Amino acid sequence: MLQVHQVSHSYGGSGWRKSKAAAGKVLDNVSFDLEPGCCLGLLGTSGAGKSTLGKIVLGLQKPASGQVTFEGFELYTKGRQGIRKVRRDLQAVFQDCYSAVNPLMTADHIIGEPLRNYERLSPAELKRRTGELLEQVGLAAEDGSKRPSQFSGGQLQRVNIARAIALKPKLIVLDEPISSLDMVHQTLILDLLSELKDSIGLSYLFITHDIQAVMTICDRVAVMDKGQIVYHTDSPSSLPSAEHEAVQRLVSAVLPQHPSLRTSWV
């Protein structure tokens, strides 16, 4: 479904900034495939290049070199025809649930946006669909009249998820979707994402620094470090015992909650 082939990227600039950027590649020859129904975790510490790769997969950032093919269409061809063809099948949920929405709009309006862009629906049908989507993500249809400031962070992230699934996409890029939530809501949102993946048949590219989250939700994990995929596993639960130094850094950044368990974590 998604093929990322030898993608490299550096951020440009002008004058002295350009030469500084050229000194370090943000992405260096990254390749991976993602098959339908799979959740692939892109795991790495801050600055590893995960979000840049996410933007490239979403068609938002042209890479300096390499190819991205989604459903047989190459995204970065001349005229960006490929991106236009796959736009509705590729959606995203970002970390900051508040900045992802217009604070003046109601939840119905926010969730209805992709439907208004891609489908011709009567106002009554649009209202019915947004109500259904709200219920699908564990909110009530009546919540559609609320504005972002009337939701908690976890509830607003559900609104963002409802908008992302509105067009029944094939792939959702989840860029740190639970990082700004408390632990209870992190678990609830991971449960919701797992349920939706199975019920709608979604695929996810799950971008995170959180090793416990990838062990909970991902089928496969690619570990990124300094712009490269340095480790890959089809068995996320085996990550704590992986010997690669980049994985161990992520493992040691997570402590079990009870001090008595901390020495036996790995």
Ligand SMILES: Nc1ncnc2c1ncn2[C@@H]1O[C@H](COP(=O)(O)OP(=O)(O)OP(=O)(O)O)[C@@H](O)[C@H]1O
């Ligand atoms: N628009 C930009 N212009 C210049 N440099 C950028 C830009 N976006 C990201 N970078 C740089 O690219 C590198 C990789 O950033 P990126 O956001 O892709 O990493 P990340 O792994 O997602 O990190 P984080 O988890 O902190 O978001 C960083 O050094 C960052 O400073």
